[in-house]
Structure formats: structure tokens, C-alpha cells
Amino acid sequence: MSESTPPNPATATPPTDSADVAATTATAEARETSELRRRALRYVLTMGALMAGLYGIAYQSWSPNAFMGQRLIGYLETVAQLSGVVLRVLGEPVTVQNSVVSGTFSYVVVVDCAALDVQALFAAAVLAFPSRWTTRLIGLVAGLSAIFVINIMRLVALYYAGSRSLDLFKTLHEEVFVLVIVGLVCGLFLAWARWAAQATADAELAPTLSKAA
Amino acid sequence: MVQLTNTQRWWARLIAFAALVTVATWPWPGLRSGFSAAFCELISPVLAEMTFDGQTQVTMAPLNETRPSLAGAEEHIVADTALTLRLTKYRGQMQVEVSLRRDVFLPLVLFTAMLLVAPFAWPRRLIAIAAGCTLITLVGIGSIQLTLANIFSGRIPLAPQLSEVYVVSETWGDILQFLHERWLIPPGNRVIAPLLLGAFAWALHIDSWWPRKASVALHGVSPIR
Numbered sequence: 001m002s003e004s005t006p007p008n009p010a011t012a013t014p015p016t017d018s019a020d021v022a023a024t025t026a027t028a029e030a031r032e033t034s035e036l037r038r039r040a041l042r043y044v045l046t047m048g049a050l051m052a053g054l055y056g057i058a059y060q061s062w063s064p065n066a067f068m069g070q071r072l073i074g075y076l077e078t079v080a081q082l083s084g085v086v087l088r089v090l091g092e093p094v095t096v097q098n099s100v101v102s103g104t105f106s107y108v109v110v111v112d113c114a115a116l117d118v119q120a121l122f123a124a125a126v127l128a129f130p131s132r133w134t135t136r137l138i139g140l141v142a143g144l145s146a147i148f149v150i151n152i153m154r155l156v157a158l159y160y161a162g163s164r165s166l167d168l169f170k171t172l173h174e175e176v177f178v179l180v181i182v183g184l185v186c187g188l189f190l191a192w193a194r195w196a197a198q199a200t201a202d203a204e205l206a207p208t209l210s211k212a213a
Numbered sequence: 214m215v216q217l218t219n220t221q222r223w224w225a226r227l228i229a230f231a232a233l234v235t236v237a238t239w240p241w242p243g244l245r246s247g248f249s250a251a252f253c254e255l256i257s258p259v260l261a262e263m264t265f266d267g268q269t270q271v272t273m274a275p276l277n278e279t280r281p282s283l284a285g286a287e288e289h290i291v292a293d294t295a296l297t298l299r300l301t302k303y304r305g306q307m308q309v310e311v312s313l314r315r316d317v318f319l320p321l322v323l324f325t326a327m328l329l330v331a332p333f334a335w336p337r338r339l340i341a342i343a344a345g346c347t348l349i350t351l352v353g354i355g356s357i358q359l360t361l362a363n364i365f366s367g368r369i370p371l372a373p374q375l376s377e378v379y380v381v382s383e384t385w386g387d388i389l390q391f392l393h394e395r396w397l398i399p400p401g402n403r404v405i406a407p408l409l410l411g412a413f414a415w416a417l418h419i420d421s422w423w424p425r426k427a428s429v430a431l432h433g434v435s436p437i438r
Contacts, residue, residue: 033419033420033423036419036420036423037416037417037419037420040415040416040419041413041416041417043416044409044412044413044416047409048409051405051409052395055395055399056391056395059394059395059398059399060394061390061394111398112398112399112400115401116399117399117400117401117402117405118401118405121401121405170291171240174290174291174312174315174400175238175315175319178400178401178403178404179234179323179404181401182401182404182405182408186408
């Protein structure tokens, strides 16, 4: 195929031995692929290790009197209070006591309902991503806040589902929302990663550009 | 023939993934009980061996109808399968209900769908699916064993008689409980773990889908130089 292709004037002297070029290209591609694979695997494994660490903290059965136990209970109560606020704004006659939301349908916000697993996933994915610390920090704050809000919306939707049909509630609670939230978190991460990669590239180029100017 | 841009191809993969997952997890009649029956067949030889020196007899069978499970302190799931626990020195039995649809079927579907939409050659794809599904199934079996070990060591308190069966050191008991709390309690693990496994497979076969630059760089050899 290369014999029938006219030489490209934009390139330097065309290679004379096409077999050598093919071999060199193949070697370069193999090296590049190997490096890419190494980096990708390192990323996935680092993320997995970070996630395991965050799980270790979040899912420890803390004593209610311990510092972490009190923080966790406070967090669950905040989630319950805020979901109650949203429901009241939407005209639902709900009351909230500790982490129990009572109304047409009642639910308790327990550790499983706090979206701690997806928060750990997101935090691990962001922390393991090769970018600047400020970029990671922005991602963490924005992403974790978004997940918190998404989880409140999930609880509100579950309240409405539970008020209408227990079967619908179960399906949404056990399968659909778990998938949807993880999907949204993956989307959030991809959006952040795209921005972070661009921001990192811009930051690396900035000194060169300012020098050239 | 319509030529898709790179972005369009990724969207098409995402839509195909969502469609596959929706179809496979749709509540088709018989699917839930069928999967449960198949998994129970698979795990029964393992459970038959897991007798804690002949002290216990555990069987697993699909439930005739799904029902909310109250096994575990704060877990209210739609159970499709029951573990029946018997002790040789006591009469009577106890049931622990689990959702195999949630714990095994859903992870299998997610992983398989993720690999089916992957831009791998078919032999690679099939090997990856077979390896991943085998791993998920083994982890599913291990999760049942982990639950039983926690019950029979008293780390999941169901009945005083059950907690005296598997005598473990404090450290080993803590490890069992640690694994139970981190692996089985977080509900998102059923989705996150297969997706991470899928990501691992994608990373392993990155040469199939990552755009290469080496050939371009070599063919268009530096006109500047």
C-alpha cells in the first residue's frame, strides 16, 4: 500500500526500508501500550486501595459515644432533617425526629442510606487521578456536595414511591437507585476528570507560554 | 454506512450498556427464582462441606415467593433465597434470607454488560467475561460463607446456640466482622465492585481502545528536526 502512496512533501526524507519503519513503529506502539496499561492499572489499583481505606473509616461500627460515632449520627440526622425540609417544602406533612422521617410513609436514615459508599468511590477516584492538588480539592468539594444533594433527592423520591406502592419502593430502593446513583457518580467523575486533565495541561503550558510572550 | 465520531461511539456504548442492564434486570417472571435455583445448586456442595466439624447442617433453597428479610440488624431486603441453619445437637432450625438477585445476579449483569460494550476483539472479550463472571460467582459463594462464619462465631447475633459453634480468636473474629461490615453491608458494593472489575479489564486491554500516537509520530517524522 505504501508503494502506491505518493510521498508527503510535509514530512522529512521518506524512510527507505519500510520493514525497518514497520518494526520501529511496532516497537514504539508496544512500548506506549505497555506504559499506558501500567498507568491505567496503577490508577485502578490505587483507587481500589484508597476506597478500601475510606470504607474502613466509614463502615467501622463506631460506638455512639466515640467522636466518629457522634459525627456519623450527626450526619445521618442532617440527611434526615434536610430530606424532611424538602418534603415539607413540597407540601408533605412530615415530622423528623433524630434520623426518623414520619409522614404518609416513614423511613429511617441508616448508614446504608447515607450514600457513603458512592462518596468513598468518588473521593478515591478523584484522589487517585493524576492532577494538581487544588484541582482535586475542587473536585472533592463540588462532587461530594453534589452526591449529598443527589442522595437527599433520592430519599424524597423514595418517600413518594413508598407512599404509593411498597413494591415500587423496594424496587427503587434496592436496585434502581443504587444503579442510578453510581451511574451519576461515574458521570460526575468523568466530567471532573475531563476538566482536571484540561486544567493540568493548561497549568503545565502556562510557564512556557509566558516565557514565549 | 454511517461513520460515528469518537464521542458518538462512546455515547452509543453507554446507551447499549444501559439497554443491556435494563433488559437483563427487568423483573421477568421466573428469572429471579431460576437464578436462585441455579446458584443454590452450585453452592450446595460447598455448604455440604461447611459443617464446622460436623456441628452444623446448612442448606440453601429458593423461596417460593419473595418476602422482606429481617435477618441482620438494619437490613430489609426483598429476599429470594433462604439459608436454613440446623445444629446437630439441637432440634429445630433457623432461616436467614438473602437476595441472590441483588448480591450475585446484579453484579454479574453489570460486569457482563460492561464487557459486551467494550471495544475488544471477541476472543478477548469472551475470556474476560468468563474470568470476571467466575470471580464474581466465587466471591458470591465466599460472601455466603463469610455470613455463615459471622453467624456461627456470634459476630452476627441471631441465637445464642448458633454463636457457640465456631470458636475463633478475638483477632480472627474481628477480621470476619471487618470483612462483613465493609463488604456485605455497603449496598453500593453490588454495583461498585463489578464496575471496578470491569474497569480493571478495560485497563488491562487498553491497547484495544486507547488512541495511539506512536505510529503518527513516526510516520510524520518531525519536519522541524
